[in-house]
Amino acid sequence: MAEILVIAAHPDLQASRVSHALRQAIDKAGFPPQRLELRDLYRLYPDYAIDLVAEQQALSQASLIVWLHPLHWYGMPALMKLWVDEVLAHGWAYGEGQRALRGKRIWLVTSTGGSEASYAPRGYNGHALQEFLLPQAQIARLCGMQILKPQVVYGAHEINDEELHQQALSFVQRLLDYPDGCEAPEVDEVLSCWSLPGEMEGTGDGA
Amino acid sequence: MEHDAQWLRLPLVFLAAAVLIVPLARWLRLGSILGYLIAGVLLGPAALGLVSKPATVLEFAEFGVVLMMFLVGLELEPKRLWAMRRPIFGWGTLQLLGCTAALMLIGLMLGAPWRLALGASLGLAMSSTAVALAVLAERNVGKTTAGQSVLSVALLQDIAAIPVLALIPILALSGANAEEEGSWQALKALAAVLTIVLGGRLALRPALRWIARSDIPEIFTAAALLLVLGTAALMQTVGLSMALGAFLAGVLLAESAYRRELETDLEPFKGLLLGLFFMAVGMGLDLQVLRDKPLEVLGLLLILLLAKGTVLTLMAKAMQIPVLERPLFVLLLAQGGEFGFVVFQLGQQTGLLNSTQASALIAAVALSLACTPALLQGAERLLTPRLARRHVPQGAAMDAQQQAPIIIAGFGRWGQIIGRLLFANGYEATVLDHDAEAVESLRRFGWRVYFGDASRLDLLRTAGADTARVLVLAVDDVEQSLAIAALAREHFPHLQIAARARNVRHYYKLRAMGVTLIERETFDSALMSGRSVLELLGEEPHAARRQAWRFRQRNLAQLEETWPLHKDEAALIAAAKQGRQQLEELFAQEREQRQQQRRKPAGWGQGD
Numbered sequence: 001m002a003e004i005l006v007i008a009a010h011p012d013l014q015a016s017r018v019s020h021a022l023r024q025a026i027d028k029a030g031f032p033p034q035r036l037e038l039r040d041l042y043r044l045y046p047d048y049a050i051d052l053v054a055e056q057q058a059l060s061q062a063s064l065i066v067w068l069h070p071l072h073w074y075g076m077p078a079l080m081k082l083w084v085d086e087v088l089a090h091g092w093a094y095g096e097g098q099r100a101l102r103g104k105r106i107w108l109v110t111s112t113g114g115s116e117a118s119y120a121p122r123g124y125n126g127h128a129l130q131e132f133l134l135p136q137a138q139i140a141r142l143c144g145m146q147i148l149k150p151q152v153v154y155g156a157h158e159i160n161d162e163e164l165h166q167q168a169l170s171f172v173q174r175l176l177d178y179p180d181g182c183e184a185p186e187v188d189e190v191l192s193c194w195s196l197p198g199e200m201e202g203t204g205d206g207a
Numbered sequence: 208m209e210h211d212a213q214w215l216r217l218p219l220v221f222l223a224a225a226v227l228i229v230p231l232a233r234w235l236r237l238g239s240i241l242g243y244l245i246a247g248v249l250l251g252p253a254a255l256g257l258v259s260k261p262a263t264v265l266e267f268a269e270f271g272v273v274l275m276m277f278l279v280g281l282e283l284e285p286k287r288l289w290a291m292r293r294p295i296f297g298w299g300t301l302q303l304l305g306c307t308a309a310l311m312l313i314g315l316m317l318g319a320p321w322r323l324a325l326g327a328s329l330g331l332a333m334s335s336t337a338v339a340l341a342v343l344a345e346r347n348v349g350k351t352t353a354g355q356s357v358l359s360v361a362l363l364q365d366i367a368a369i370p371v372l373a374l375i376p377i378l379a380l381s382g383a384n385a386e387e388e389g390s391w392q393a394l395k396a397l398a399a400v401l402t403i404v405l406g407g408r409l410a411l412r413p414a415l416r417w418i419a420r421s422d423i424p425e426i427f428t429a430a431a432l433l434l435v436l437g438t439a440a441l442m443q444t445v446g447l448s449m450a451l452g453a454f455l456a457g458v459l460l461a462e463s464a465y466r467r468e469l470e471t472d473l474e475p476f477k478g479l480l481l482g483l484f485f486m487a488v489g490m491g492l493d494l495q496v497l498r499d500k501p502l503e504v505l506g507l508l509l510i511l512l513l514a515k516g517t518v519l520t521l522m523a524k525a526m527q528i529p530v531l532e533r534p535l536f537v538l539l540l541a542q543g544g545e546f547g548f549v550v551f552q553l554g555q556q557t558g559l560l561n562s563t564q565a566s567a568l569i570a571a572v573a574l575s576l577a578c579t580p581a582l583l584q585g586a587e588r589l590l591t592p593r594l595a596r597r598h599v600p601q602g603a604a605m606d607a608q609q610q611a612p613i614i615i616a617g618f619g620r621w622g623q624i625i626g627r628l629l630f631a632n633g634y635e636a637t638v639l640d641h642d643a644e645a646v647e648s649l650r651r652f653g654w655r656v657y658f659g660d661a662s663r664l665d666l667l668r669t670a671g672a673d674t675a676r677v678l679v680l681a682v683d684d685v686e687q688s689l690a691i692a693a694l695a696r697e698h699f700p701h702l703q704i705a706a707r708a709r710n711v712r713h714y715y716k717l718r719a720m721g722v723t724l725i726e727r728e729t730f731d732s733a734l735m736s737g738r739s740v741l742e743l744l745g746e747e748p749h750a751a752r753r754q755a756w757r758f759r760q761r762n763l764a765q766l767e768e769t770w771p772l773h774k775d776e777a778a779l780i781a782a783a784k785q786g787r788q789q790l791e792e793l794f795a796q797e798r799e800q801r802q803q804q805r806r807k808p809a810g811w812g813q814g815d
Contacts, residue, residue, distance in 0.1 A: 049756035090804060 002037035004175060005062035009041040009069040009080035017164065018111040018156045019070060025168035029176060036175065037062075041079050048079060055087040056100070063104055064178055065145070067136070070111045070156065074125075074132045084139060093143045102144035108136055109171060111153040119154075217264075220257050224250055225482050240341055241580040243482045247489020258490055265487035269449065271480030272337045272545065273439045274473055276365070276450040279340060279358065280457020281466055282349075288458055291359055298356065298526060299363020302519065302540065306332035309514040322378045326559045327568055329371050330550030331511050331543055335576055336361040336450065339539040341481060342583065347662070350686050353532035356523075357539050365451045368546045369396060372446075375550060379557035395445040403438060403452060407459030415465050428472040435473065464776050491548070492573045496566040507571035508578075515541040531594055531643060534586040542579045543572030605657040609671040611635040614702075616661035616691055617682030618649060621707045621728060625679050626654070636679075637670045662690040664698060672699045680706040680722075685713045692720050714766060715773035734759055754794075761790050 006026065010019040026038060039058060045051070059065065069080050076084070091098050110133075118124035119132075129152060140147050151174075153159065153167050174181070224246040232242025250257045258264060283291075307328045314324030339357050343349040349358070411434070418430045435453050442452030460466060497504055519540050523533040548569055555565040613629060613636035615622050622638070629636050640646050641660040649656045659666045661682065672678065678695050682688050688706065695702050705724040708714040717725050734755045741751035765786040772778045 047756065049753075049760060051760060091800075 001058060001061035002031075002034055003062055004031070004036040004064045004066065004178060005058050006036065006038040006066040006068055007041065007080070007083065008038055009077045009083070011042055011072075011077050011079070013040075013042070016070065016156075017159070018153045018167075019068065021164050021168045022068060022109065022171050025172040026175070029172045031175070041083055042077075045079065048082060050079075050083055050086050052087055052089070055083065056089075056092060059087070059104075060100055065101075065104055065106045066175070067106065067108045067110075071113075071132065075135065088139065088143060099144050104145050105148055106140045106145040107148040107174075108133065108150040109152075110150060111156040113156055114154070115158070116154040217258065220250060221483060221486060224486065225479075229482070239345065239482070240338055240485055241577065243485035244489040244577050247486035248492055248494075249489075250486065251490030251492065254494075264483065265491060268480055268484035268487045269545075270436065270439070271477060271482070271484040273449045273453045274435055274477040275337065275340055275481055277435045277438075277453035277457040278470060278473060278477055280454040280459075281461050281470055283458050284461040285458055291355070291362075294356060294359035294526075295363050295366075298522065299360045299367075302360045302522060303332050303364060303367055305518040305522070306515045309518050310510070313510055313514055323559060323564075326375055326378050326550070326554050327564075329374070330547040330554070330568065331572065332515070333364050333368070333371075333544040333546040333550070334361065334515075334540045335542055335544035335579075336365060337481060337484060337545060338542065338576055338579055342539060342580070347690065348532075348535065350684060351532055351535075352528050353523075353536040356526055356528060356536055360540055362454070364544070364546065365448050365454070368448050368451075368549075369446070371546070371550060372553060375553045375559060376557045379554070379559040396447050399441055399445040399447060399452070400455065402441065403455050404459065407456055411456075411460065412463050412465075415460075415463070419465065419468070427468065431469050431472045432476065467774065488545075488573060488576060492570065492577075496563075496570045497574075500563075500567060504567050504570045504574065507567055508574050511543060511571055511575055512541050529643065531591060534590050534594075535583070538579060538582050538586060542575040544576075547572040605637075605639070605659055605666065605669050608669055609637040610674065611637045611671060612674075612676045613637070613679060614639065614661075614667070614670050614672060614675050614677070615679040615681060617680070617688075617707075618654070618656050619645065619681070619683055622679060622681030625681060625705075637675070639666070639670055641682075662687055662694060664694055667691075667694065667699070672702060675699075675702060677703045677705060680704055682707075683709075685709050685716075688713065689716055689720070692717055692722055696720055696722075711766070712773070715770045718766075718770040719773060730759075730762075757794075758790070761786075761793075765790075 008019070008023065010016050013019060023038070026036070037058060039055070041050075067076075067080070069077055072078075075081065088094070088101070090096075093099070093101050112119070112129065114123075114125055116129075119127065119129040121127065125132075133150060137147060151167070151171055153164070159167075225243070228246040228249070229239050229242040232245065233239055249255055252259065307325070310328035310331050311321075311324045314328060315321060319327070339361055340349075343354045343357060348354045415427075415430065418427055434456060438452045438456040439449035442449050460469060516537055519537040520533070523536050528536050551560060551565045551568045551572075554560040555562060560568070611634075613634060615626055615629075615636050615638045618626060618638050618640040619642075622640075626636060626638060638654065638656045639659045639661045640649070640656055641658070643658055646656050646658045657670070659670070661667060661670070672695065678691075678699075680688055680691055680695075682691065688709075692704060692706065695704055703724065704722045706717050706722050706726075708717055708725050708727045710727065714725050714727055737758075738748075738751040738755045741754060742748050746754070765782075769779060769782045769786070772782060
């Protein structure tokens with residue numbers, strides 16, 4: 001059980017460049033097990049049979065949770081979504097005063113096939129990336145977590161090796177520095193452009 | 208003083224002979240039995256004369272056979288014995304009567320009087336349980352069809368020894384009171400068998416439990432020996448076969464918790480005493496007769512082997528023993544046996560046979576015992592390859608070194624599915640199966656399957672076990688599967704094993720060997736059926752799937768927790784009960800939670 005918990009999901013890791021590079025960077029950094037744990041959902045649960053108890057236990061111990069996944073159809077890979085559905089259960093992660101994740105920090109690290117320019121109102125994808133990340137942000141918010149500024153690797157298929165290397169370095173540097181640089185909630189700054197209605201701080205009333 | 212020297216000298220001579228000659232015989236690939244027999248001949252009066260009274264040794268050494276039968280009994284639960292009643296009484300009787308008839312016919316044609324021919328034929332029709340079972344154990348083929356058939360026939364012979372021995376005095380026309388004697392004998396025998404069965408059921412297990420609880424290992428060993436010798440003594444008093452009594456006692460304890468312990472305790476005694484027995488047989492070989500009347504003895508030997516061999520070959524075909532196992536069945540039963548010695552001695556005492564006839568018969572039987580291992584060797588070298596060539600389809604014998612990264616042992620229901628999945632994904636695999644007919648039909652369907660027994664080290668090596676990465680252990684037979692796993696673990700530790708388990712017990716045993724990738728053959732398909740049933744009961748398909756997976760995970764976790772207990776039945780049962788209860792409680796709790804949640808669809812829209 002570690003203080004940094006990386007929940008990684010990629011359904012076809014062998015075909016991935018970005019996820020591969022980021023994970024290799026973690027491996028190379030050689031975190032001690034009590035410092036960082038990587039849970040690779042597609043490897044742990046190839047049959048989509050998630051072990052709720054193990055997942056919740058790992059989450060409870062961590063103070064920083066990293067979601068590491070590519071953007072598939074503008075959202076999470078299917079198993080990651082199932083993980084959210086089942087692990088972040090009512091009565092445990094939210095609702096009825098049970099807020100196991102409250103106050104923990106969450107950091108989304110994701111990649112897209114499209115270029116940065118394609119994520120714009122007039123671009124190929126029609127919306128800014130932040131808008132597609134809205135569900136993730138609201139999930140974290142409902143669980144009372146502090147949201148850190150996401151790291152996004154654009155154009156995963158075209159990105160050159162040097163650039164990818166830099167991205168991986170800055171990714172792992174952030175983890176190595178943790179908790180430095182994470183004290184201040186960057187949420188407001190980060191999400192100011194995420195058209196979140198009402199800007200409620202952990203007191204969100206969905207009505 | 209001389210007496211003292213004698214008790215020390217005999218064991219010294221025997222142990223030295225065993226230690227020197229048996230390894231030598233094995234090194235010469237003659238098998239340990241032939242080694243013991245040769246050691247016996249050398250020690251006996253005919254050669255070095257180190258032992259003056261082989262008959263006394265033989266009497267003592269018979270306990271080796273008794274112990275062996277006890278251990279055979281231990282392996283056979285009453286249920287299995289009951290299931291074997293047809294082969295025992297059907298094929299066993301056929302063997303005895305068939306061989307007797309064939310031998311007697313030859314005897315009559317050679318001009319022997321019918322009484323003499325019948326008595327001698329009955330004696331010759333018997334086979335050596337000791338040699339047969341020892342060979343089966345040495346080659347680890349006791350569980351094959353041939354092995355089981357040999358056991359059935361040997362058992363019937365042990366039972367039939369009683370009436371046969373009763374018949375000899377009658378044949379000798381020793382008097383009218385023989386018949387009355389016979390029925391009294393039968394009554395006593397029945398009482399003894401009943402005593403053993405009832406005593407074994409009612410008294411033995413509590414007694415063993417009590418002794419085991421004292422926690423003194425040597426006392427348990429002593430009790431085990433006492434039990435076997437006591438049973439044997441009881442049987443002997445009433446004139447029954449000691450071995451049969453010990454066998455019965457073994458069967459009665461086969462289901463008990465002490466089976467393994469008894470086995471481990473008695474095994475070394477069995478081995479040594481059996482060795483002593485074979486040495487005693489070797490010592491008893493009357494080389495004098497052989498020198499005086501070599502042609503007669505050799506003629507008898509030939510008649511014995513040929514007549515019985517013919518009958519047994521016909522039987523093997525009728526019994527549908529796999530072609531390649533037939534030589535084993537025929538040769539193991541075609542030899543003469545210990546009971547023959549007893550029959551001929553009795554025949555001589557009652558005057559049915561004269562001493563020359565008895566000596567010649569005994570020598571023929573002893574020679575047949577001595578040449579059985581060699582005949583088996585010969586059959587294996589000359590006959591089996593030829594049979595294999597004729598019955599194993601073209602190209603199915605694996606003659607060249609294989610290189611594939613995967614070896615599949617067993618290509619039946621289970622292995623084929625794995626094979627098809629692997630081949631469909633472009634992987635090469637070397638497939639082994641030991642059923643010649645299956646191999647032939649698979650080859651007709653275009654599979655590259657090799658004929659062979661994966662529990663043989665050389666074959667595994669040829670199959671590429673040194674370089675392969677994965678061994679798929681898919682054979683049907685539990686014992687064979689365990690044997691292959693043990694072999695692979697010992698000689699090819701780098702080889703990952705993906706094993707099929709017939710049941711939980713098999714799973715535990717594989718797990719205890721360090722095999723981790725084990726699937727129980729019925730578990731997952733049963734879970735799928737379970738899902739269907741849940742759906743039929745109104746559960747949503749997805750919910751049924753999830754519950755089945757949760758159950759699976761729990762079940763596997765529980766197996767992992769309990770396998771270290773697999774030798775302790777009581778602890779295992781307790782753990783299983785507890786696990787089931789926990790699971791039911793957990794699932795009930797979750798059901799309750801889900802219901803509550805449905806009743807109150809709260810949770811979002813209000814913080815806390």
